[in-house]
Amino acid sequence: MAKLEALASITRLSDHVVRVLGQNPGKFTLQGTNTYIIGRQNTYTLIDTGEGKEEYIPVLASALRDIAKPSAPTDPDVSDIILSHKHGDHIGGLPSVLALLRQLWEERNISKYFPLATEATLSSTPTIPSSLQVLHTPGHTADSIAIYVPSDDALYTADTVLGQGTAVFEDLASLISSLHKMHDFAESKGQKETKLYPGHGPVVEEGRELIEMYIQHRFEREEQIVRVLGSEEGSKVDPWTTWSIVTKIYAPYPRNLWLPAAHSINLHLKKLEKDGRVKHVGGEGIDSQWVLVKI
Structure with missing residues (x-):
């Protein structure tokens, strides 16, 4: 900050x-x-x-x-x-x-x-x-x-x-x-x-x-999450968890920011689920599991 x-x-x-x-x-x-x-x-x-x-x-x-x-x-x-x-x-x-x-x-x-x-x-x-x-x-x-x-x-x-x-x-x-x-x-x-x-x-x-x-910041974060889930690396992770998404997106940032960021990422994912772009397939909290919805 x-x-x-x-x-x-x-x-x-x-x-x-x-x-x-x-x-x-x-x-x-x-x-x-x-x-x-x-x-x-x-x-x-x-x-x-x-x-x-x-x-x-x-x-x-x-x-x-x-x-x-x-x-x-x-x-x-x-x-x-x-x-x-x-x-x-x-x-x-x-x-x-x-x-x-x-x-x-x-x-x-x-x-x-x-x-x-x-x-x-x-x-x-x-x-x-x-x-x-x-x-x-x-x-x-x-x-x-x-x-x-x-x-x-x-x-x-x-x-x-x-x-x-x-x-x-x-x-x-x-x-x-x-x-x-x-x-x-x-x-x-x-x-x-x-x-x-x-x-x-x-x-x-x-x-x-x-x-x-x-x-714009919220839109960019949302698109970043979708890109992670849809990436080539994403296809090898089945399924992604909130925490694994956080570790990918926040890799350049200090680790003490990751846990607070997980709350925000989870809320982004819940919105994306309401929008029909991702699906929750199990787990809770930082262990929640997500997959990209194929359109």
Whole structure:
């Protein structure tokens, strides 16, 4: 992986958007989970809440105190919280964020409170601020969404498209469909380019181009798998397993990448099976066995 671009804990991206890092850098979270404060003045919308790191709360509090511009003393800082998908690094911080907001409101003698975070709260149908537009973009997870921020002509892509590297996914067919949906949506706005505000990594200025690269990357990997199964060498291996395909395709890469890659390859194979191009003939997991369907 390329060296990660350093990101500040708090970054004003525009007059309407401030990015706050979740203070949870890691192998899969890159510089950390990006959370976004949306709005020009109170009340704001917060997109995602980090994973619940104690270090995140004072950073978020500092960001809110710096930008808060209530038009009335009783205006809360944040009126809405949108959670992009079910993964813990995006929703785990919700209880501590709600506690922070209660504290900030008490400081200004505001009596209105968010309800306590419960399972029902997380699964209920959301009410989205009219200034934002939501797209259902399953693939990374079944419940993943993207959020269009008109003021910035920017699309918050959560973990479907990252600011650096490629994303993991649960369902490849759904992911590709969602990538096309986001690309077509961005194109429909008629702008030369649509920015991406990702769930991890830096802002992407040329959003449509990156989405196209994601689609092309998946198509190329799919064709690579088909070529392996249909090669002369492939005819001598009866049948190929997910693991033997991985060892062939990822031979130039470090071995510690092979096992994580096997999950992606398996999902590619399942999509190819739905498309009628390969057939599963036995085994499970990395030992799943596959043959090319002769047309």
